Amino acid sequence: MEKLIIEGGRPLEGRIRVSGSKNAALPILMASLAVDGPVTYTNVPNLRDINTTLRLLELLGCATTFENGVVTVTPGTLVPEAPYELVKTMRASVLCLGPLLARLCEARVSLPGGCAIGSRPVDLHIKALEKMGATFDLDAGYIYGKCDGLHGAHIQFDFPTVGGTENLLMAAALAEGETVLINAAREPEVVDLANFLIACGAKISGHGTSIITIEGVKRLSGCEYRIMPDRIEAGTYLCAAAITDGEIFLEDCPVFELEAVIAKLREMGVYIEEREGGVLARRNGGGIHGVDVVTLPFPGFPTDMQAQLMALMCLAKGSGMIKETIFENRFMHVQELKRMGASITLDGRSAMVRGVAGLIGAPVMASDLRASASLVLAGLAAEGTTEVQRIYHLDRGYENIEQKLEAVGARIRREQE
Numbered sequence: 001m002e003k004l005i006i007e008g009g010r011p012l013e014g015r016i017r018v019s020g021s022k023n024a025a026l027p028i029l030m031a032s033l034a035v036d037g038p039v040t041y042t043n044v045p046n047l048r049d050i051n052t053t054l055r056l057l058e059l060l061g062c063a064t065t066f067e068n069g070v071v072t073v074t075p076g077t078l079v080p081e082a083p084y085e086l087v088k089t090m091r092a093s094v095l096c097l098g099p100l101l102a103r104l105c106e107a108r109v110s111l112p113g114g115c116a117i118g119s120r121p122v123d124l125h126i127k128a129l130e131k132m133g134a135t136f137d138l139d140a141g142y143i144y145g146k147c148d149g150l151h152g153a154h155i156q157f158d159f160p161t162v163g164g165t166e167n168l169l170m171a172a173a174l175a176e177g178e179t180v181l182i183n184a185a186r187e188p189e190v191v192d193l194a195n196f197l198i199a200c201g202a203k204i205s206g207h208g209t210s211i212i213t214i215e216g217v218k219r220l221s222g223c224e225y226r227i228m229p230d231r232i233e234a235g236t237y238l239c240a241a242a243i244t245d246g247e248i249f250l251e252d253c254p255v256f257e258l259e260a261v262i263a264k265l266r267e268m269g270v271y272i273e274e275r276e277g278g279v280l281a282r283r284n285g286g287g288i289h290g291v292d293v294v295t296l297p298f299p300g301f302p303t304d305m306q307a308q309l310m311a312l313m314c315l316a317k318g319s320g321m322i323k324e325t326i327f328e329n330r331f332m333h334v335q336e337l338k339r340m341g342a343s344i345t346l347d348g349r350s351a352m353v354r355g356v357a358g359l360i361g362a363p364v365m366a367s368d369l370r371a372s373a374s375l376v377l378a379g380l381a382a383e384g385t386t387e388v389q390r391i392y393h394l395d396r397g398y399e400n401i402e403q404k405l406e407a408v409g410a411r412i413r414r415e416q417e
């Protein structure tokens, strides 16, 4: 196992290019299964989850290549089974359910199970696919779905599930007739998937709103598609500029997609300026102020930025309350931040963060992807040395993180534990 060693207390200054989005790339790569022809994707981040997805696509019958941010996927004879060994390492694997059912009328996909941040149920995906004519059995930890062809349906989601909306978009793109998704997720990554499907010939409207209409087509054909930039990676580096009292220009930084994060950072006293080709972030002269934050579906504040914002808030003047409403256990970073001197009190789904004057480097354990990012941020600001252990979580979601941080002045290196 590898760990990151960070010598903190240095302001970061310079430019960082935002990579392609993991949470957009995973469903869009999976959508290759719905496409009848070769697809070329650009701006694909080199991440562990992307490589897992390519392995899964190969097991499912596609040929893939990946070089310099460009992925090609050429579908062959598809196989309907996604095995536990791959699904357990990556929740996004369940997104092959929709396209496989649409193409093969059957799919056997391991149930994703929970993960450190909470249970990751897929009942809303299943319920919606049943409305389109699929039936499901549970067999040895696998969901086995079959149908005699999917038909359009009006689907009312109980919650605007991101993964559920994505699975249904892929299934409905090839179903017979019209599907309407009501209370659909509005996340930018859902919009990117819809735009990809449209580029392949799908008929979709309303994506980006809570009502999406899909008119099924007979086949989707290959195209070339650029994955959107990663709003969560970008938000993490905005926090890095603020927490180290530095100045970072983020190239290819999405702005509309990051509005809730940018608004919170400005409220905390971070200066953020949109410029041609990117976004500049630095402190606004003074310190950082504590603010209250509630995680919500888009366009609310994203759960994927909660841990990073908490790291920044640890050093604020005053206190702030962070409420996590999406995942029941997404506060694993709290105990580790406390080991570095943070003052945080947990009460169920809320965390009261009282700002302290400084953090102190310590060995800390990463428990999940964004918790890892928050510990890296804390380490960059802390006095002394921080060792972030179990960084394989970080490698699921941050491309070249230590190279990017080193290039703006961080002292950070990777070592074997």
Ligand SMILES: CC(=O)N[C@H]1[C@@H](OP(=O)(O)OP(=O)(O)OC[C@H]2O[C@@H](n3ccc(=O)[nH]c3=O)[C@H](O)[C@@H]2O)O[C@H](CO)[C@@H](O)[C@@H]1O
Residues within 6 Å of the ligand: 023, 091, 119, 120, 121, 122, 123, 124, 125, 126, 159, 160, 161, 162, 163, 164, 187, 296, 297, 298, 302, 303, 304, 325, 326, 327, 328
């Ligand atoms: C709304 C939201 O912020 N979704 C996030 C979620 O997407 P992801 O697709 O993983 O999760 P969903 O959006 O589907 O789930 C959000 C909530 O709905 C519940 N649920 C979901 C599906 C289901 O069938 N049954 C059910 O009860 C989940 O337990 C969770 O509380 O994690 C991703 C990785 O962190 C983020 O990028 C997404 O932004």
Ligand SMILES: C=C(OP(=O)(O)O)C(=O)O
Residues within 6 Å of the ligand: 023, 090, 091, 092, 117, 304, 369, 370, 397
């Ligand atoms: C938790 C995350 O991802 P995943 O859904 O792949 O676990 C994330 O991107 O923060």
